[in-house]
Amino acid sequence: MHEFSVMQSMVEMILSMAEAKGAVKVLSVSLRVGELTFLNPEQLRFAFEVLTEGTIAQGASLLIESVKPAVRCRRCGYEGEVDYRGEEVHLPLVVPLSVKCPKCGGDVELIAGRECTLTSIKVKLDE
Numbered sequence: 001m002h003e004f005s006v007m008q009s010m011v012e013m014i015l016s017m018a019e020a021k022g023a024v025k026v027l028s029v030s031l032r033v034g035e036l037t038f039l040n041p042e043q044l045r046f047a048f049e050v051l052t053e054g055t056i057a058q059g060a061s062l063l064i065e066s067v068k069p070a071v072r073c074r075r076c077g078y079e080g081e082v083d084y085r086g087e088e089v090h091l092p093l094v095v096p097l098s099v100k101c102p103k104c105g106g107d108v109e110l111i112a113g114r115e116c117t118l119t120s121i122k123v124k125l126d127e
C-alpha cells in the first residue's frame with residue numbers, strides 16, 4: 001500500500017519536528033498532495049491514524065489540500081492547470097503522454113501535481 005509508506009515517512013518527520021520543538025502533543029498537520037501522486041486521501045487518513053497510535057500525534061487532525069496538476073509550456077510559455085487523461089501511473093511517476101499544452105499543443109513540463117509535502121504542523125508545548 002503506497003499511502004502507508006508515504007505516510008510512514010511523513011509521520012517520522014512530524015514526530016521528529018515536534019520532538020525538536022519540545023512538544024507534548026501534535027494538534028494538527030497539513031499536507032499538500034498533488035493529484036498526480038494518485039494517493040488516496042482516505043487511505044492517507046487511515047495510515048495516519050494507524051501510524052500515530054501511541055505517539056504524541058495520536059488524535060491530531062489531518063488536513064489534506066489536493067493540488068491540481070499544472071504545467072509550463074516549453075514552446076509558448078503557457079503556465080497553468082491542465083487536463084490529463086488519467087490512468088494510474090506507477091512509481092517512478094512520469095508525465096502522462098497525453099499531457100500537451102492546451103494553447104499550442106507543445107510539450108510541457110509539470111510544475112505541480114506530483115508533490116506530497118508537509119505544509120504546517122501545530123503542536124502543544126506544555127501541559
Ligand SMILES: [Zn+2]
Binds near residue numbers: 073102
Ligand atoms: Zn504552448
